[in-house]
Structures are given as structure tokens and as C-alpha cells.
Amino acid sequence: MPTPSQVSTVPPTAARLAQPRPLSGGRIAIWSLFALALVAAPYVFTSSLALTMLSQIGYLIIICLSYNILLGQGGMLSFGHAVYTGLGSFMTIHAMNMAARGELPIPLAFMPLVGGLAGAFFAVLLGFVTTRRAGTTFAMITLGIGELVAAMALMFPEFFGGEGGITTDRTYGKGFLGITFGPAIQVYYLIAAYCFVCTALMFAFTGTPLGRILNAVRDNPERVEFIGYNTQRVRWFAFTIAGFFAGIGGALAAINFEIVTGADSVSTIRSGGYLLFTFLGGAGFFFGPMIGAALLVFASVLLSELSKAWLLYLGLAFLFMVMFAPGGVASLIMLNVRLARFGKLRAVLPSYAALFVAGCVALLGAAAMVEMAYHLQLNAALGPQMHFLGMTLDASAAQSWVVSAVVFLVGAAAFEVLRRRFLRLWSAVQVEIEQRIARGEAV
Amino acid sequence: QKGETVKIAWLDPLSGLMAAVGTNQLKTWQYVAEEFNKKNASGVKFEIIGIDNKLSPQETSSALRSAMDQGARYVVQGNGSGPALAIIDALDKHNARNPGKEVLYLNYAAVDPDLTNSKCSYWHFRLDADTSMKMEAMTTFMKDHPEVKKVYLINQNYAHGHQVSKYAKDMLKRKRPDVEIVGDDFAPLAQVRDFSPYIAKIKQSGADTVITGNWGTDLSLLIKAANDAGLNNVSFYTYYGAVTGSPTALGAGAAGRVYMVSYSHANLPGEIGRMRDGFKKKFNDDMYASAVYHGFSMLDAAFVKAKSTDPAKVASVLEGMKFNSFNGEAEMRKTDHQMQQGLFITRWEKTSDKYPNDSENTGYTFVPVKYYEPYVASTPTSCQMKRPS
Amino acid sequence: MLKIENLHAYYGKSHVLHGVNFEVRPGEIVALLGRNGSGRSTAAKAIMGLVHWEGHIDWKGTNLAGRKAYEIAHLGLGYVPESRDVFPNLTVQQNLLLGQKGNGRGSRWSEDDMYAMFPRLGERRNVEAGVMSGGEQQMLTLCRTLMGDPDLIIIDEPTEGLAPKIVELVGEYLTTLKGKGISVLLIEQKLTIAMTISDRALVMGHGNIVFSGTPEQLRANAGVRKEWLEV
Amino acid sequence: MNAEFFVISLLNGVSYGLLLFMLSSGLTLIFSMMGVLNFAHTSFYMLGAYFAYALSGAVGFWPALFLAPLMVGALGAAFERYSLRRVHKFGHVPELLVTFGLSYLILEVVQLIWGRSTVPYGLPTQLQGPLFTLYGTQFPKSRSFIMLVAVLMLLSVWLLLTRTRIGLVIQAALKHPQMVEALGHNVPRVFMLVFGGGCALAGLAGVIGGNTYVTEPAMAASVGSIIFVVVVVGGMGSLAGAFLASLLIGVVQTFAVALDWSAASALAHMGVQVGEQTFGWPLLKLTVSQVAPILPYLFLVLMLIVRPRGLLGTRED
Amino acid sequence: MAHNDSGGGFALELRDLHKSFGKTEIIRGASLAVRPGERVAIIGPNGAGKSTLFNLISGRFAPTSGEVLLHGARIDGRAPFEINRMGLSRSFQITNIFPRLSVFENLRCGVLWSLGYRYAFWRFLSRLQDANERATQLMEMIQLSGKRDVLAMNLTYAEQRALEVGITIAGGASVILLDEPTSGMSTTETTRFIALIREVTEGRTLLTVEHDMGVVFGLADRIAVVVYGEVIAFDTPERVRANPRVQEAYLGSVIAAQQAEGH
Numbered sequence A: 001m002p003t004p005s006q007v008s009t010v011p012p013t014a015a016r017l018a019q020p021r022p023l024s025g026g027r028i029a030i031w032s033l034f035a036l037a038l039v040a041a042p043y044v045f046t047s048s049l050a051l052t053m054l055s056q057i058g059y060l061i062i063i064c065l066s067y068n069i070l071l072g073q074g075g076m077l078s079f080g081h082a083v084y085t086g087l088g089s090f091m092t093i094h095a096m097n098m099a100a101r102g103e104l105p106i107p108l109a110f111m112p113l114v115g116g117l118a119g120a121f122f123a124v125l126l127g128f129v130t131t132r133r134a135g136t137t138f139a140m141i142t143l144g145i146g147e148l149v150a151a152m153a154l155m156f157p158e159f160f161g162g163e164g165g166i167t168t169d170r171t172y173g174k175g176f177l178g179i180t181f182g183p184a185i186q187v188y189y190l191i192a193a194y195c196f197v198c199t200a201l202m203f204a205f206t207g208t209p210l211g212r213i214l215n216a217v218r219d220n221p222e223r224v225e226f227i228g229y230n231t232q233r234v235r236w237f238a239f240t241i242a243g244f245f246a247g248i249g250g251a252l253a254a255i256n257f258e259i260v261t262g263a264d265s266v267s268t269i270r271s272g273g274y275l276l277f278t279f280l281g282g283a284g285f286f287f288g289p290m291i292g293a294a295l296l297v298f299a300s301v302l303l304s305e306l307s308k309a310w311l312l313y314l315g316l317a318f319l320f321m322v323m324f325a326p327g328g329v330a331s332l333i334m335l336n337v338r339l340a341r342f343g344k345l346r347a348v349l350p351s352y353a354a355l356f357v358a359g360c361v362a363l364l365g366a367a368a369m370v371e372m373a374y375h376l377q378l379n380a381a382l383g384p385q386m387h388f389l390g391m392t393l394d395a396s397a398a399q400s401w402v403v404s405a406v407v408f409l410v411g412a413a414a415f416e417v418l419r420r421r422f423l424r425l426w427s428a429v430q431v432e433i434e435q436r437i438a439r440g441e442a443v
Numbered sequence B: 001q002k003g004e005t006v007k008i009a010w011l012d013p014l015s016g017l018m019a020a021v022g023t024n025q026l027k028t029w030q031y032v033a034e035e036f037n038k039k040n041a042s043g044v045k046f047e048i049i050g051i052d053n054k055l056s057p058q059e060t061s062s063a064l065r066s067a068m069d070q071g072a073r074y075v076v077q078g079n080g081s082g083p084a085l086a087i088i089d090a091l092d093k094h095n096a097r098n099p100g101k102e103v104l105y106l107n108y109a110a111v112d113p114d115l116t117n118s119k120c121s122y123w124h125f126r127l128d129a130d131t132s133m134k135m136e137a138m139t140t141f142m143k144d145h146p147e148v149k150k151v152y153l154i155n156q157n158y159a160h161g162h163q164v165s166k167y168a169k170d171m172l173k174r175k176r177p178d179v180e181i182v183g184d185d186f187a188p189l190a191q192v193r194d195f196s197p198y199i200a201k202i203k204q205s206g207a208d209t210v211i212t213g214n215w216g217t218d219l220s221l222l223i224k225a226a227n228d229a230g231l232n233n234v235s236f237y238t239y240y241g242a243v244t245g246s247p248t249a250l251g252a253g254a255a256g257r258v259y260m261v262s263y264s265h266a267n268l269p270g271e272i273g274r275m276r277d278g279f280k281k282k283f284n285d286d287m288y289a290s291a292v293y294h295g296f297s298m299l300d301a302a303f304v305k306a307k308s309t310d311p312a313k314v315a316s317v318l319e320g321m322k323f324n325s326f327n328g329e330a331e332m333r334k335t336d337h338q339m340q341q342g343l344f345i346t347r348w349e350k351t352s353d354k355y356p357n358d359s360e361n362t363g364y365t366f367v368p369v370k371y372y373e374p375y376v377a378s379t380p381t382s383c384q385m386k387r388p389s
Numbered sequence C: 001m002l003k004i005e006n007l008h009a010y011y012g013k014s015h016v017l018h019g020v021n022f023e024v025r026p027g028e029i030v031a032l033l034g035r036n037g038s039g040r041s042t043a044a045k046a047i048m049g050l051v052h053w054e055g056h057i058d059w060k061g062t063n064l065a066g067r068k069a070y071e072i073a074h075l076g077l078g079y080v081p082e083s084r085d086v087f088p089n090l091t092v093q094q095n096l097l098l099g100q101k102g103n104g105r106g107s108r109w110s111e112d113d114m115y116a117m118f119p120r121l122g123e124r125r126n127v128e129a130g131v132m133s134g135g136e137q138q139m140l141t142l143c144r145t146l147m148g149d150p151d152l153i154i155i156d157e158p159t160e161g162l163a164p165k166i167v168e169l170v171g172e173y174l175t176t177l178k179g180k181g182i183s184v185l186l187i188e189q190k191l192t193i194a195m196t197i198s199d200r201a202l203v204m205g206h207g208n209i210v211f212s213g214t215p216e217q218l219r220a221n222a223g224v225r226k227e228w229l230e231v
Numbered sequence D: 001m002n003a004e005f006f007v008i009s010l011l012n013g014v015s016y017g018l019l020l021f022m023l024s025s026g027l028t029l030i031f032s033m034m035g036v037l038n039f040a041h042t043s044f045y046m047l048g049a050y051f052a053y054a055l056s057g058a059v060g061f062w063p064a065l066f067l068a069p070l071m072v073g074a075l076g077a078a079f080e081r082y083s084l085r086r087v088h089k090f091g092h093v094p095e096l097l098v099t100f101g102l103s104y105l106i107l108e109v110v111q112l113i114w115g116r117s118t119v120p121y122g123l124p125t126q127l128q129g130p131l132f133t134l135y136g137t138q139f140p141k142s143r144s145f146i147m148l149v150a151v152l153m154l155l156s157v158w159l160l161l162t163r164t165r166i167g168l169v170i171q172a173a174l175k176h177p178q179m180v181e182a183l184g185h186n187v188p189r190v191f192m193l194v195f196g197g198g199c200a201l202a203g204l205a206g207v208i209g210g211n212t213y214v215t216e217p218a219m220a221a222s223v224g225s226i227i228f229v230v231v232v233v234g235g236m237g238s239l240a241g242a243f244l245a246s247l248l249i250g251v252v253q254t255f256a257v258a259l260d261w262s263a264a265s266a267l268a269h270m271g272v273q274v275g276e277q278t279f280g281w282p283l284l285k286l287t288v289s290q291v292a293p294i295l296p297y298l299f300l301v302l303m304l305i306v307r308p309r310g311l312l313g314t315r316e317d
Numbered sequence E: 001m002a003h004n005d006s007g008g009g010f011a012l013e014l015r016d017l018h019k020s021f022g023k024t025e026i027i028r029g030a031s032l033a034v035r036p037g038e039r040v041a042i043i044g045p046n047g048a049g050k051s052t053l054f055n056l057i058s059g060r061f062a063p064t065s066g067e068v069l070l071h072g073a074r075i076d077g078r079a080p081f082e083i084n085r086m087g088l089s090r091s092f093q094i095t096n097i098f099p100r101l102s103v104f105e106n107l108r109c110g111v112l113w114s115l116g117y118r119y120a121f122w123r124f125l126s127r128l129q130d131a132n133e134r135a136t137q138l139m140e141m142i143q144l145s146g147k148r149d150v151l152a153m154n155l156t157y158a159e160q161r162a163l164e165v166g167i168t169i170a171g172g173a174s175v176i177l178l179d180e181p182t183s184g185m186s187t188t189e190t191t192r193f194i195a196l197i198r199e200v201t202e203g204r205t206l207l208t209v210e211h212d213m214g215v216v217f218g219l220a221d222r223i224a225v226v227v228y229g230e231v232i233a234f235d236t237p238e239r240v241r242a243n244p245r246v247q248e249a250y251l252g253s254v255i256a257a258q259q260a261e262g263h
């Protein structure tokens, strides 16, 4: 079981979390770019679905980052993070309903703070028992508490609204300068603003004494006790901070959907999702979970709509990612950034392109077969004809199966050949870089 | 109107706990759409867009938005009052904020009475009978059966289960004050593997009748455990005995002891019978969501009457409209948009020449034992419908 | 018996051994000396198949190239690593049992022999090895390897962390092993026991053997000692 | 509570407990030895049921009883060989996540092959009907069979652990794999065998759990967390602990179902007037029987807080 | 840490300490009193209980009975972090550092508490001048400045040992316990390292466990000999070496003599 030092979410090479140094030019540029992306996104992706997806990505970034305070920075594998996002959502939605009834003079723009405080409150409370232990014991306690809270959500309809959940109307209050938060775009900007601020705060956290000691606790809790720190305290404080941001994320979700239900907001499945995608994004890097958040939305909203086989694809993607890129997407990116720094990126680009093409061919064949299989099972009522990437396939004809299989095999074979070649190139490039580093050409 | 394509978005689960049920229902919508496309009075073509809402209200709102992006102006949904409420809530807001782009919601199976009472909406129309109506029929049936003396209630611990329990108690008190309620249990939703402790408790209580709103494995395992323990002098009154999976679990052991209340049954003749048989032949699966038929026949009639497929116009003609169900004339009650229809009490028995429809190839079927006219099961409503001005 | 020719070894891309040649004959104690980082442990790991290597390693006529560590162990080579690597959750006795091959029948050594050798181990046989003192762990690893009944034992810095008295004891036992016909490849860095008990001494520097001869020759060769052993 | 009810409930409790043990023995094996939180364990359980369903159509139930677990075990071993082993070096979280991914995969494949609804996997005639009748309640043969198999599993895993060095090898290899190899043990093969063995046990549980209960795609998820509770409450690394925990949870849960007490009724008993208006009424009115199925989780949390090593465990992590 | 020399003026005092694990008594009434600024070496056979003594003093284990006093204040039974805050710091026999933090970060973690930054999450590390300066200074002291940003797990063994000691002294504790600081080092490295230890512990109280007699005699003002859980001798190096009981229980004949002369 994961003893804390074994909760190594990243291969050693990728282990170093970014550390804030005084604002340098590059850093300012990156943050400005992030802000710009947040502002510009709705102008680039304009459909209403895209807008909801952007909003979801916005608050999920906060949630996944908050989860990574536990997993990546503190080595705490939690199976119950949804408890804090979910309870944050519920407290917020109750607060919004009270505000709508005129019992609570809080404008909507500040509601996320209510969620944050609620998240922090429950994290203080439950964290007191969970964070007394680390490693597997911690993981299992969070699993137990997660299951308990999830079960409770159905038992106390008075608070959780039962199966139907609690609904609200975010357009309460008079509005301010025409901002009523009715239109989805206004909500998006609310979320984007919080997303930016929370991301900045959590990034700042990695550079504070508590943040650093938290890393030390992850690496070697025993030793931390001998340099004056109470590890339980450290975990507890970090847990609370994570709870606070989780609560903010949960609150924004409540504002976005105007409905919160116990059955999924606090479920262990939800918690599992945060874990999976934080990891997939890359727990070893500060920005990894942000990628994870985007992937989570793409997978659950877009992928599930594009294909009935989405869970199959998701399962496969997980399996392969963990096997071949255990540092997550972020580590892949950083590897290439490293190449670029040493001016080697161009050397591997043709290989990337070739691999990409071969991969696509293989994927095309495989996906065609998967889609036909699912079509036969789920859409049988529509007949054997199906549309796949603009083509029409006859799922009952042997011919389409054979063609797909051949496409797949050709793609896969080409991919394998190219991959071997690529690996050789890759290691050659790495050796060269190592040598240059050894010669002191550090960048 | 003629030749128009009407896109209907189906928002129900294709993954998770209810995947099997959702899959069956999606097939039913697709199949019945084909049937109606062959011949309908308004001359439209129906197209079903199936979207997985994962049984989650939040996912449902995403799914709804995507449905609207794809041009669907009718949505249908049936599993769970949570997603139902989410749709109602979202449509109330959307339709108010986007006049001319209204979307209309047909609920074919979510039976929470609140949906046509405290939470009723102008854009929501329910084709199924709600929990209270079904309980009305069930208790009326018990009124004529004096052997029902001690009733045990066992339900899932969430909104639906609580409603079943509440209505059972209220109505029995009214109709059979002599009946003793010897137990009122709630087991968590889809968590219990082993129902034998509950069976022991039922046996201990001396109950002769069990009323349960359980569905899915919670029903299958309950009945299985009862069969195993040899609890054969107790009858089970159920809501969802025919839903995917349950007939297989009922098997021979439950014959003669399991009753079900529904607006339809597996051996109805006529048009619905033809479709059911066709469905079975095509998919080797039971078609039990017969309300789907109502969905199409009602829309078809409304299109003709409104001379349009525009949801805003269709909604106004639907109010109080009478149309042909597979079982005589039915009415969409104006006050709360709850369809008024007759209800059957059926019992699990061996198939016979008269009732040949084999459920899930078990050799058994639900045979009708009593039919109640719409007025019997009709329940009053507290709905204060807000209509767009 | 063990013959090594032109051995090159690598950690990933770093090239650590550059063509090492030496030989260990039956019933002989050979000391492999050298500074920190000179590559002695790497040579040991290469023999046991635990690092990537090229060249020739020949053991009783068998080429060890491409063999897995467990196969090599079954061929009669025993290894005591410098990092000790006791299995902390297992008891002392279980640690010893794991050293055994098969059911241990036919082995020259029994569990009791070990306890006789280091009574301290016998006293603590049911204690988890992880809580044993540093020196006790060192004794345990030696015994664990002996339990596998090797013909050649490669032992990496065995006296590290042992009390002077025990260091002497270890020296005596290695001589005893030799008496039973077991060869020993003794990797050391402090010259004390190596010089007293070994038949031959090799000195390693920068991944090469830079000296080979008897302890006396080494003692006499101040140049080698100064340059490669820093004493 | 009279004697009759007590005896029946005890029997139910014990047999449910043994079912839990049957489900979790393979997990205990893998979890305690390899430290892998195998989230796909219940997926292998489900595969066992489906394989047996498919096989018993062709060769009959009894041969399937042997074949299906073997097939599941082979799949498990293959998974270890080609996937888990690669990931092992990255630590426990990635290991957990690949099994997570695998559970999705198995679920989807099962649904593709056998559809999304229940399959009619029935009991063989020899196991139908009651074994004996007690106070008018029948005790089915199928459940007795489960009890028998669970006890056999306990015995065989126990023998495996005590009569062979496999357990030692694996525990040692978790700390220092290279050292164990250097002592002459083929570590990768042992890992593969253990993982395969654990999966085969899950498969066996599926073969008999599938027809005693129901065989459907949700069967994996529905027992997913409870078996972790068993393993953790029992104490990681302790087979006897898992056994004890299963029985305890089985019995406690069964008896809890029988108790219609609530805090409210207790207060009323003591003369405190409580009603819908009382603060915390929703909590007060909950009866023990309503919370019965979540008791194990409560149990888990309390246990880990007061005794993190579990009932009979020796180690904390 | 301010010296607080009440209670007999000892920096560290053990009074009749006992510790049993299960039925085995490992420490059987050990007593020892160390004066401030003194350098004490603890020697004794393997398994005598030297590391266990350190564990009892530093709070890793609570003694079964007996007292431990740090500058006159009882510390037995307290948690390690409390004891550390009172001015006692220790290193470990088996290297115990933060593998995924850089050398600099390892050291900075070591200084944070003593500079009063505690659990602060509202200040930036990069702005903590004093902490950064101390960490840099320490890094120079242990001669790892060239490896400032190397992850600790990528250091060589000897460097890790040095870092281990660096972390131990980082917090500015007045009493330092080092458990076999030079194990695994070559002779030259040892010599250099001992000089280093001398330097960094100047003015502090030092207790160190060692098996290398050269180190012991080169470093210690006084030597405590632990045998079977008891302190059987506590005296100057010369007299300890002459003590026949010590020779019999621990030193043996040849080797120790050689080692002691070697330096």
C-alpha cells in the first residue's frame, strides 16, 4: 500500500513541482496568456454547448488543482474529494436560496466564498480525523467517509433535496450594471475570474513555508517530525486549504447548473473522477491538473456525446496513459519543452508527424470496428447503416469489418515500426542533452 | 408540416446503474418512431437523438444543451425524477429567456407526483401514471381482497420509495382501515446484495402482503431472497416487475404471488400488441415502455390539430387534448398535464394460450387480473400552472 | 572458477566499468579494493545480472550473459549487497528462510549454524528485521546469503557499521568459509581485514583494475595505495 | 427478538459474511501480498459469472465451475504480465489507476458481448431448492454451497500462505525486488501467479455468486467498495482478519436490519418529547435498520481511527 | 535556542532509563549526563541499544520508565517535534532525507521552524531572506553548493550523508545527536567529514554514535560505552581505551588499535 513516499505520482525525472520565483518576464507572460485565454475563449468557441463546457472547465480547474494539493504536493491519496466540493455546492445553493428570499444579503459574485468557507469548514471537521493518518490508512478513511456522506445524501432529503436535488435561480437580486448572471456568458466570466484568482493563489501556495513542508511530509513524514513540524498538523492545514478551494469550485458548479443533487455531487464516483483526471493531467506539475480538468470535461461531455463507446475509449486511454506516460499529459509536454530548450524539437518533429499519421490510421480502423460493434448493439433499431466520420458503414456487412481490420492492422504495424525508430532517435537526443548538461550548458 | 422532420432528443441513461433499462427504452423510442414514420396523420418524420444523461441531473442539463444545439425541440425522459426536475427547471428558464425557441418535454416514466403538483410546469407533459395514481389502483384492488390483512412496506431509501410508502399508508388507512401495517422498511438504493435479513423480518412480522416500489436489482434480489427462503404465502405488490431484468429473477418461484400495477400489460392486443411482437422479434427483448406509443400518437394528433410542429403551439393544443391511446381514449389533463388513463393490476403466471407473451424467455408473463377506468385512479392535483402570457 | 573478461557495465547511459578483467579461483579470498565510486559494487551487480553489461563473465564454464539474477543465484553465486536490504517486515527467521533455495536440503548450512555463528541472531529470531540494529542487519544479510549455499560469495563492504570486535569475527568467518572450499570476493574499502585474510588483492580505479597482486605486494606498493586508495 | 428469529438471522448473517469473504479473499491475497489496490477485482468477479454462464450453456455447470475461474485467472495473469508489471515501478497510485482503467474496459466488453441487462444464468438442478428447513424458513442449497466454497478458499489460501514461501517472497520483493532475485527467486513469475490466483478466486466467487444472486453488468460495481471494507477492517495482510471481518460485518449488518430503533424512539422512551419540529429530526428518526447497509463504512472509519492496523493486522500501511 | 542551564547545568541528562520491546528489555537503566558544549561519543557492541537510546531521547519512542532532561526540562514521552522545538536535533543511521526535494529545499525545510515561519501559508519562501541565507550558508558548510538544485535522491551516498547532517544542524539546535554519521564513507571522506562536524557543531552539545575508533578518538571529549542497554563507562578517551571491560566487550584487539592509531 501506498506508504507516503510510495505515493509517487510521478516518475522521478518529473518530480519537481514548479517553484515560484520572483516574477520574471517569462512568468508574467505565462500568466497574462492564461488570463487572455480565459477572456478570449468564449469568442473562439461560440456554441452554447461550448460555453457550458468552458464554464465547467473553469471550475474543474479549481477543483483539480485543489485535489492536487493533496495528491501531488502532499502525497495524500483521497477518495473523497467530492465530499468537499459537494458540500460546498449545497451550502452555496442554500445560501443562494436564502439570499433570494431576502434572508441573506450576499450578492451572487461572492457566493463562491460561501462555498469555499463551507468546504474549509467540513475539511477542518472531517480532516481532523482523516489527516491523523497517512498512506493507505488515509486513503481508506477518505473512502469510508466518502461512502458515508454519499449514503447520507439520500437519507437526508431535507438538506440534500433527495433524488431531485436542490434548485435555485442565480438571477436573484437586482443586478449590477446589467449583470444579472442570467446569461451563461456572464456566469462564465464569473467562473473565469475565480478560476484565475484561485489558480494564482494555489500557485502561490506552492511557494510558501507550509507548501514546502507539505512536500517534505509527502517525501518523508518521519523526518519532518524531527525538524520541528507536526506532520498531522501539516496535513490537516493543507487539507483545509484544499477543502476551501474545493468548496469554491463546488459553489461555482452550483451557480453554473443552478441545481445540485446529492446522488452525484458527493458521490465516490465523482471523487474518483477528480483523482483519475488530476493524475491524467499530471500530478507532478502545477499545471497538470488544469489539463486534467479540460480532459475531464471533454471526456464526460463531448466524448460521451460523440460516441456510445466512450467508456471503452476512456478505459483504454487510462490504461495506456498510465502505462506509457505515468507522469500525465503535463510530463509529456515538459519533455518536449526540454527538447525545445535544447533546440532539438525540430529533429523529432518529423517522427512525431509520422507517428501521428500512423496512429490515426490505426485508430481509425479500431474505432470503426468499435463503433460498428456498439451500433449493432445499441442502435439496432436504426438498421445496420451507420455514419462514421462522414462515411456510411454497413455494420452487418463482413466487408466493412474486413476493411476496418485491415486499416487497423496496417496502421498498427506502421506505428510499431515507427515507434521503434523513434525510440532510438529519442534516446540519442536525450544522450546529447545529458552530455550538454554535463558540460555545463544548463539552460 | 407535411414531410417535416421532428427531432426528438432522448435524455436517459446508457451507462451506469440503469444502463440496461435505458438501452431498452432507447430502442423502444427508435423502433416506435420507425413504425409511426411508416404512417401518421400529420405526415412528419420522427428522428430520435439518443443522449446519455448518466442518470445525473447535472449531466442532464449538459445533455439538454447539446440536444438544443442539435436542433431538437422536443425532449423525452423517464428515468428518475432528479433529471426530470432538472429538465423542467432548465426549460422554464430557457423558454422564458428565448421566446420562439421553446422546447417541450414529454415525460414517459418519471412518476414523482410532485412533477404535476407542487413542481408542475407548462412545458412538461406526463404520459405515465404517477405514484399516487398507481397506489390508488393498487389499494382499490386490495379493498376487494379481504385476504390482505397484514401489509409490509419495503422500499428504497430515496424520494420514490418514500412516496410509495407514504401513499400506501394514507390510502390503505382510507380504504382498508382494518389492514395492519406490520413493517415499513427502507433499504438504500442499489446497495443491498443480500435481502434475506429483510425476508426474515417480513416472515417474523407475519405479513401476508408486501408492497414495494423497488426496481432493478433491488426488486430482483428481494424476490429471489423470498423464493429462496420459501416465503410462499406472501404476495408482492410491485410497481416495476416487468422492467428489464426483473422477470428473469422472478422466474417460476414467484408465480402467482407477484402483482404489478401499470397502465399497460404484456398481453395487450391491437396495435401495441403488434409493435410489441415486432420488437420482440427484432431484438429478442421485451417492450414494456408502452407510454412511448402515447408519445407519438399524442404528438401526431397535436401536430394535426395545431397545424404546426412548433412546440409553443403544440403545447397549447395539448392542454386538455383527447387522443387515442392503445387502450381507448385518453386525456391530457389541462390543470397539471398529467395524462389520465386506465390502469391494470396484473399477476405473474405461466404463459397460456390466452396470455402467450413470454417475458424475457422465462415462460412466464404478467396476466391482467383487474382493469380500472381512468376515473378510478385519478388523483387531484394542487398544480397552479403558470402559462406564458 | 569465475572469470571476467573485458567487462563493461552501464547505468542507463552512463558507462561505469571500462573493460574489467579478473578471476576468482576455487577456495580463494579475493579482495576488491578501491575508492568510493570506483565501480566495485557495479562489478558485483554485473556478475549477479543486476545491471546492464557487456563482455564475458564465465562461471564454472557457463556464460552468464543474458541470464536473470535468480538463475545466476541457482548456479551457486551468492551476493551480499552493500545496502544490506534486509526485508524489514519479515522476521529474522523468515529472512533466513528466503535465502534458502528449495527446501534447503543438501545445503552445507542450516539455520542453526547461523545462530551458532552469530548468537545475537538466534536471540532475536522472531523479531522483525527492520527494527534490528544496524550491525545485526549486517550479520543477517551475510547469513541469509549463506543459507543459499553458494560456492562463491560476493560480499560488499561487510564490515560497515560493525563493532571492531565483530569485524574481527567476520574476518574469521570468511576464513572459515574458505576452509570449506567456498570462494569469497570481498569488496572493501578499509584495508584492515582485507589485508589480513585475503589471498589476493585487486584495486579498482575509474572502472578499471589498476592493481592485482598479493596483499604483501600491495602493502609494499605505496604508489598504488596513494593514488588509488588514498591511504 | 425470539429464538427463532435470532437463529435464522444468525444463519443469514454468517452466510452473508461468508459470501463477503468469498468475494474478498482474492483481493486480500493480492492486496496484502502485492500492495495493489485492485479496483478491477469485482470486474474479475463479474467475468467469472459471465464466463460460467456462457460455459455452462456449452459444457454444463460443474465443468464451468473449474474452467471459468481458470480463464479468469489466466486473464488476470496476462494483465499482470503486460500491464501491471510495467506500472509497478511507478508506485501504488498508478497501479491503482490501471486497474481502474481495466474495470471500465471489462465492463464495456461484457456489455458488448452479453448485453446490458441481466442474463438468465440459473442454478444447476443440484443446487436448487432448500437444504433444510428451520422454523419454517428454508435454507437454500445455493447459499450453503457458497459457505462451503468460502471455507475451502480460506483453507487453500491459508495453506498457500503458510506452507509455501510465496507470501514471504512477495512481501520481500515489495521492498527489495533485486535482492530477492539475487537470492534465487523468480520474482516476476511469483507476482504473476499471485495476481492470477487472486483473480481466479474472484472468478470462482463469480461463478457461484452469479447464479445465486444475479448476473448483470452492475454486479461488479455493487460490491466494489464493501470488499475493500472487509480487507481493511480485517487488517491488511491478514487473511484471518479478513475472514473475521467478513463474518462480523455479515452478522452485524443482518442484525442491524432487524432493529427498528432510532434515536427518536430512544429519546421518546426516556420521556423526551421529540417530533418533526425537533432540531435534527431527520437524523433522529433514522432507524438502525435504515442505516444497516452503511454500517460497514462507519465501521471502517471508526476502526481506522482507533486501530489503523485493522482487527488482526500487524502493519499500519 | 537559548541555553537554559538549570537543573544541574547539564545539557542532556538521562536518569535510569528503561525500554522494553515486548518482553525483551533493550535499555536497562541507562544514566548519562552531558555538559553543555561537550562532544560525547557513544560506542558499544552492535545491538547494545545505542540507536535505541537516541530514539528515546529524540522522542521516537517513549521510555518504559526513567527520565530524559534537556537543559533541565523533562522531555521523555514528548513528541519528536516538541523535543526538536526545545532545541534537540538528530540524524539517522539510515539516511533519512527528502528525496524529491532539491538540496537547497532540504536545508531550507530544516531551518523554517526555528526561524519562526511555522505553518505560514501567507508568505513566500523566496522572500524569506533569513531562511534563504541560512540554507545557502549550510549548503556551503556541507560543501554541496555545487548541487544546489539537484534532487536529494540523485546525490551520491556520501553527499546524502552530508545532507543528512546538514538538515540535522539546520534548525540551530543546541544539542545534536548523530547516529553513525560517517558510515559508508571512505577514509578520506571520513576525515574531511569529521572536520566538518567539528566545525558545524562548534559551541553546541554533540552526541555521536560511532564504530570507527579513529573517528571516536579524534572527535570526542568523553566517551560513553553502552553494553546491553547500560552505560558501563563514561570517561575520557584515554581512560576508556584502557578500561579492560571495554576492551573485552567491544574493542577486541588488533583492529581497534590499528584504527585508533591510523589517525
Ligand SMILES: Nc1ncnc2c1ncn2[C@@H]1O[C@H](COP(=O)(O)OP(=O)(O)OP(=O)(O)O)[C@@H](O)[C@H]1O
Pocket (backbone or CB within 6 Å): C011, C014, C016, C034, C035, C036, C037, C038, C039, C040, C041, C042, C043, C082, C189, E156, E157
Ligand atoms: N544506480 C546508479 N545510477 C547511476 N549511476 C550509478 C548508480 N550506482 C552507481 N553509479 C555510479 O557508478 C559509479 C560506480 O559506482 P559503484 O557503486 O560501483 O562504486 P563503489 O566502488 O562500489 O563505491 P562505493 O564506495 O560508493 O560503494 C559511481 O560513479 C556511481 O556514481
Ligand SMILES: Nc1ncnc2c1ncn2[C@@H]1O[C@H](COP(=O)(O)OP(=O)(O)OP(=O)(O)O)[C@@H](O)[C@H]1O
Pocket (backbone or CB within 6 Å): C124, C127, C131, C132, C133, C134, C135, C136, C161, E021, E026, E044, E045, E046, E047, E048, E049, E050, E051, E052, E053, E093
Ligand atoms: N522497535 C523494536 N522492536 C523490537 N526490538 C527492537 C526495536 N528497536 C530496536 N530493537 C532491538 O534493540 C536492540 C538494540 O538496537 P539498537 O538499534 O539500539 O542497537 P545499536 O546499539 O544502535 O547497534 P548498531 O551499532 O548495530 O547500530 C537490537 O537488538 C534491536 O533488535
Ligand SMILES: CC(C)C[C@H](N)C(=O)O
Pocket (backbone or CB within 6 Å): A001, A002, A003, A136, D031, D032, D033, D034, D035, D036, D236, D237, D315, D316, D317
Ligand atoms: C498492502 C500493504 C500491507 C503493504 C504495505 N503497507 C506497503 O505498501 O508497504
Ligand SMILES: [Mg+2]
Pocket (backbone or CB within 6 Å): C040, C041, C042, C082, C156
Ligand atoms: Mg560500493
Ligand SMILES: [Mg+2]
Pocket (backbone or CB within 6 Å): C133, C134, C135, E050, E051, E052, E093, E179
Ligand atoms: Mg545503531
